[in-house]
Each structure stands twice: as structure tokens, then as C-alpha cells.
Amino acid sequence: MHEWSLAEGVISTAISVAEENDAEELVQINIKIGKLQQVDREIFETALEETAEDTMAEDSEINMEEAEAILECRSCGEKWNYQDSKKELSEEEEESIHFLPDFAHNFVRCPSCESPDFEILEGRGVWLDSVELER
Amino acid sequence: MDPRIEVIGKRLRNIDTLVPVASGKGGVGKSLIASTMALIASERGKDVGLLDLDLHGPSSHVILGTEDLDFPEEDKGVVPPKVGDIKFMSTVYYSQDGPSPLRGSDISDSIKELLSITRWRDLDYLFVDMPPGVGNEVLDTINLVKDPRFMVITTPSDVALRTVEKLVSMLKELDVPISGVIENMRNENSPDIEEKVRKMGTNHLGTVWFDDEIEQAIGEPEKVLKSDFSKDLREIFENVDYLPSSK
Numbered sequence: 001m002h003e004w005s006l007a008e009g010v011i012s013t014a015i016s017v018a019e020e021n022d023a024e025e026l027v028q029i030n031i032k033i034g035k036l037q038q039v040d041r042e043i044f045e046t047a048l049e050e051t052a053e054d055t056m057a058e059d060s061e062i063n064m065e066e067a068e069a070i071l072e073c074r075s076c077g078e079k080w081n082y083q084d085s086k087k088e089l090s091e092e093e094e095e096s097i098h099f100l101p102d103f104a105h106n107f108v109r110c111p112s113c114e115s116p117d118f119e120i121l122e123g124r125g126v127w128l129d130s131v132e133l134e135r
Numbered sequence: 136m137d138p139r140i141e142v143i144g145k146r147l148r149n150i151d152t153l154v155p156v157a158s159g160k161g162g163v164g165k166s167l168i169a170s171t172m173a174l175i176a177s178e179r180g181k182d183v184g185l186l187d188l189d190l191h192g193p194s195s196h197v198i199l200g201t202e203d204l205d206f207p208e209e210d211k212g213v214v215p216p217k218v219g220d221i222k223f224m225s226t227v228y229y230s231q232d233g234p235s236p237l238r239g240s241d242i243s244d245s246i247k248e249l250l251s252i253t254r255w256r257d258l259d260y261l262f263v264d265m266p267p268g269v270g271n272e273v274l275d276t277i278n279l280v281k282d283p284r285f286m287v288i289t290t291p292s293d294v295a296l297r298t299v300e301k302l303v304s305m306l307k308e309l310d311v312p313i314s315g316v317i318e319n320m321r322n323e324n325s326p327d328i329e330e331k332v333r334k335m336g337t338n339h340l341g342t343v344w345f346d347d348e349i350e351q352a353i354g355e356p357e358k359v360l361k362s363d364f365s366k367d368l369r370e371i372f373e374n375v376d377y378l379p380s381s382k
Contacts, residue, residue, distance in 0.1 A: 127137065
């Protein structure tokens with residue numbers, strides 16, 4: 001997902017949670033970022049800031065934690081880090097994965113048996129991990 | 136919490152009518168019908184989008200003759216490239232037109248991602264070319280999209296009809312609106328299926344006769360619009376109250 005769509009999703013989901021819980025204040029927003037999506041932190045932070053403007057998330061503290069992308073081959077059981085495969089990819093292939101992370105299956109192969117049939121165990125995309133509210 | 140779900144609602148909220156074109160069976164002409172419906176609606180002055188959700192076998196770009204498969208332009212999301220006047224989105228822009236060996240959850244994630252990033256803005260119609268069957272793509276469309284109006288495609292063959300019956304039964308069980316069934320590729324020796332369709336509890340919207348010249352029009356929207364295939368579909372437009380009429 002593009003950083004701006006991602007920021008829009010995070011902020012509006014956090015606000016929805018706050019509203020559902022009748023919160024007065026959205027104190028903290030905790031986000032997990034899977035490395036497969038290759039989010040540009042700088043753009044993402046700007047997008048979060050601008051999207052939060054004039055909303056109840058405007059003054060929220062935003063924390064981000066990055067998670068390694070771990071892949072597991074369904075054919076031979078090999079587990080590996082996406083960063084190891086990244087070196088083999090072209091710029092266009094990386095860009096495709098940035099927009100549609102699951103399309104890693106189109107371009108990444110198991111380093112042991114070269115199968116495209118692998119599972120993304122963790123670190124796929126962006127996740128709103130938790131929010132801290134004040135009533 | 137998955138942040139994409141909130142965004143999908145926003146991305147689709149300015150679309151007046153969303154029409155998933157589906158079937159229980161492959162090879163019945165879904166893509167050609169979805170693409171041609173988009174072309175006809177666009178020709179009639181409507182703002183139209185076409186979304187190819189057949190992730191394993193995308194083909195709408197072939198029917199529309201899209202040569203340019205470069206990454207779509209970005210503007211706080213992704214702007215669907217225009218083919219003629221139609222806003223067209225497909226995973227081919229990201230697959231480099233290669234095979235996509237995706238399993239169920241990968242498909243669901245890709246659909247969520249595609250719906251989250253695509254900024255359709257205002258549309259009168261979004262036609263969705265669905266893959267065959269009742270798998271992830273159909274279930275996700277039902278779950279993620281508000282008020283889809285399913286158009287179901289069959290051929291007169293019992294082989295297709297029996298799978299269509301299953302799709303219609305599932306959509307009815309889930310209370311999803313079905314516009315009706317379009318009978319495609321009919322020829323003079325085909326059995327009458329109108330009664331069978333009615334027994335499914337839905338409408339037989341009309342017939343598209345087998346057009347042995349349509350293959351020559353693939354990739355050239357102007358020719359598709361002049362075909363007998365398109366002529367039959369225009370008649371079906373008159374039977375569906377939410378589609379733009381010629382009058």
C-alpha cells in the first residue's frame with residue numbers, strides 16, 4: 001500500500017477505535033511496519049502528520065516498530081529473511097512488492113529449492129498494533 | 136487492526152453502482168462481457184471504471200488492448216490509468232504480466248491492498264471482472280464492498296449452468312443482490328435455459344449469441360463496440376434498470 005493510503009488507514013482506524021470507546025483523547029498510536037512493504041519512513045511520517053491535522057489524532061504520540069519480513073518455503077521448509085532475497089531483485093520488482101507485498105511470490109524464490117510457493121510468516125505490511133485512549 | 140479496511144470504504148464511496156461480473160465457471164466470457172459493458176456505458180457518456188480482480192488470469196487489459204503496463208501514477212494513492220475514457224485497474228501493472236502464484240490469504244491481502252490504494256474518485260459505474268468460482272475474490276468483494284450488484288454469466292451448457300447454480304445459491308444465502316444471469320455463447324442448437332435460470336430464483340437478463348468474429352476484435356475497443364456481441368449486450372442494458380439506456 002502506498003504511504004499516503006497507509007497513513008489514511010492508520011489514522012482513520014485509530015479515530016474509529018477512539019470514537020467507539022467514547023474516548024476524549026487519543027493519546028498514543030502504536031504501529032507495526034513489516035519490512036516486506038518497504039515503507040519509506042520519511043514519507044509515511046509526513047503523511048501521518050498531515051492526515052492527522054485537524055483530527056483528534058493531531059497531538060497523538062505515534063510510535064513505529066519495524067518487523068523483519070520472514071518467509072517460509074511450503075515446498076522444502078526453508079526459512080529466510082526477505083532482505084536476503086532483496087539483493088536479487090530489480091528496482092521494478094521491489095516497487096511492485098512495495099505496492100502489493102504478496103506479489104513477492106511473482107519475483108522471490110526460495111533460496112534452497114527455488115519454489116515460489118512460500119508463506120509470509122511475519123513482517124508483511126502495516127498494522128495498527130494498539131492505541132492508548134483517555135476517557 | 137488492519138488499517139486497510141477503513142480506507143477501502145472511503146475509496147469506493149463515490150462510486151454510484153458497482154457491478155461484479157461473475158460466474159461459477161471459467162471460459163464463459165466474463166472478462167469480455169465486463170469489458171464490453173464498461174465500453175458501452177462509457178460510450179453512453181458515463182464515468183466508468185473497470186477493475187480486473189482475476190489475479191491468476193487477468194485478461195481485461197488484453198481485451199482493451201492496453202499496451203502500457205507501466206506503474207500507474209501516484210497521487211496520495213494510485214491513480215487508475217485511463218484506457219480511452221475508462222479508468223482501468225489491474226494487477227498486471229505490478230506483476231509485469233507474469234504468473235502470480237498466490238494462495239488464498241495472499242489473494243485476499245492483494246485485493247485489500249489494491250482496493251486501498253486505488254483512487255477512483257467519482258464514478259457512475261465500476262465493473263469488476265471476477266475470477267471463476269466462489270473463492271476469495273468473490274467472498275472478499277461481498278465483505279469489503281457496499282451494495283455490489285452481481286451480474287452472473289453462463290453459457291447454455293449444463294456444465295456451466297450447474298456451477299452458476301451454486302454461485303447464485305451462495306449469493307442468495309448471503310443476501311447479496313443479484314441482477315440476474317446473462318446467457319453467453321448461445322447457438323441455434325443450444326437448449327432453452329430460461330426456465331432453469333428462473334428456477335434458481337433469479338432473472339434471465341438476455342442472450343448474447345455466439346459471435347465467431349469477436350476474436351478478431353479483441354484488443355481493439357472500437358471493433359468490440361461494433362460487433363454483434365456488443366449489439367446483444369446493448370439489448371441487455373435495456374433490461375437492467377440501473378444500466379444506462381440508449382434512449
